[in-house]
Amino acid sequence: MTATHPAPNPPAPAPHGDLTVNNVEVVYHDIVQVLRGVSLTVRAGQVTSLLGTNGAGKTTTLRAISGLLKPENGRIREGTVSFGGRTLSSLGGTEVVKSGVVQVPEGRRVFKHLNVEENLRAGAILGRGRWRDDLERIYTYFPKLRTLRHRQAGYTSGGEQQMLAIGRALMAHPRVLLLDEPSLGLAPMLVAEIFENVRRINREEGLSVLVVEQNATVALAHSDYGYVMEGGRIVMEGESAWLSGNPDVKEFYLGVTEHGQRKSFRDVKSYKRRKRWM
Numbered sequence: 001m002t003a004t005h006p007a008p009n010p011p012a013p014a015p016h017g018d019l020t021v022n023n024v025e026v027v028y029h030d031i032v033q034v035l036r037g038v039s040l041t042v043r044a045g046q047v048t049s050l051l052g053t054n055g056a057g058k059t060t061t062l063r064a065i066s067g068l069l070k071p072e073n074g075r076i077r078e079g080t081v082s083f084g085g086r087t088l089s090s091l092g093g094t095e096v097v098k099s100g101v102v103q104v105p106e107g108r109r110v111f112k113h114l115n116v117e118e119n120l121r122a123g124a125i126l127g128r129g130r131w132r133d134d135l136e137r138i139y140t141y142f143p144k145l146r147t148l149r150h151r152q153a154g155y156t157s158g159g160e161q162q163m164l165a166i167g168r169a170l171m172a173h174p175r176v177l178l179l180d181e182p183s184l185g186l187a188p189m190l191v192a193e194i195f196e197n198v199r200r201i202n203r204e205e206g207l208s209v210l211v212v213e214q215n216a217t218v219a220l221a222h223s224d225y226g227y228v229m230e231g232g233r234i235v236m237e238g239e240s241a242w243l244s245g246n247p248d249v250k251e252f253y254l255g256v257t258e259h260g261q262r263k264s265f266r267d268v269k270s271y272k273r274r275k276r277w278m
């Protein structure tokens with residue numbers, strides 16, 4: 001059963017519309033079913049988080065949206081993905097990018113042999129806007145990248161590569177940005193900086209964001225609405241403020257009991273086995 005908590009005052013939709021995943025089932029290699037009827041909405045102009053443990057199906061959900069299942073031998077067996085009324089689920093990755101939906105992949109995947117500025121310019125593939133103005137725009141959001149602009153990307157830190165990957169995606173003027181675990185392997189201060197920047201871009205440009213995270217604390221602190229996935233299904237959804245105060249989410253994802261104590265890893269694991277949301 002899915003627990004829901006409707007948003008009382010949804011903001012006025014931005015002109016580009018919502019991104020909707022409707023009852024999507026995904027199989028890999030035609031036999032391994034990973035998504036079992038996933039439905040979610042990334043509201044225009046909002047930051048939406050998709051939470052869940054390892055293997056829940058979060059990355060697969062992003063691939064289903066961004067048209068990147070095929071290279072992984074996966075396909076959408078049932079359901080649709082649409083953006084602003086246009087169906088994306090039959091399009092390939094390049095067409096999805098052209099429609100304004102751009103994914104920042106997990107693990108950064110910057111071009112390590114190119115310098116920072118060359119990486120950013122590689123993101124201007126759609127020729128939307130003027131690349132010089134766009135570089136300035138990205139450097140305003142991520143001043144660190146300006147100071148590093150001539151450095152080979154392979155010699156920058158993990159956090160800098162994450163900023164670069166986000167900056168590169170922004171060069172394509174996306175309307176929806178898909179972020180796969182931006183916190184992975186980064187120190188907490190850097191994670192906070194990256195999420196604050198994403199929030200700022202969302203507010204200033206009206207960019208919609210779907211962020212996949214295992215770090216529920218930081219994702220809920222910087223998003224409007226959240227979904228929790230388990231076993232290829234959405235098991236809970238609601239406004240982020242409500243989710244972060246929800247005892248089930250607190251206990252399981254944030255590892256905190258009602259009395260404010262941290263749960264031990266073993267307790268959290270046994271809680272997981274009980275699967276109280278299913």
Ligand SMILES: Nc1ncnc2c1ncn2[C@@H]1O[C@H](COP(=O)(O)OP(=O)(O)OP(=O)(O)O)[C@@H](O)[C@H]1O
Nearest residue numbers: 028032034052053054055056057058059060061072
């Ligand atoms: N290319 C693939 N071929 C076959 N199975 C896959 C493939 N990619 C993912 N899977 C399987 O699909 C399930 C969901 O994986 P997915 O990466 O979507 O989960 P996730 O929630 O993003 O987890 P993680 O945080 O570990 O990346 C896992 O059981 C995984 O083994």
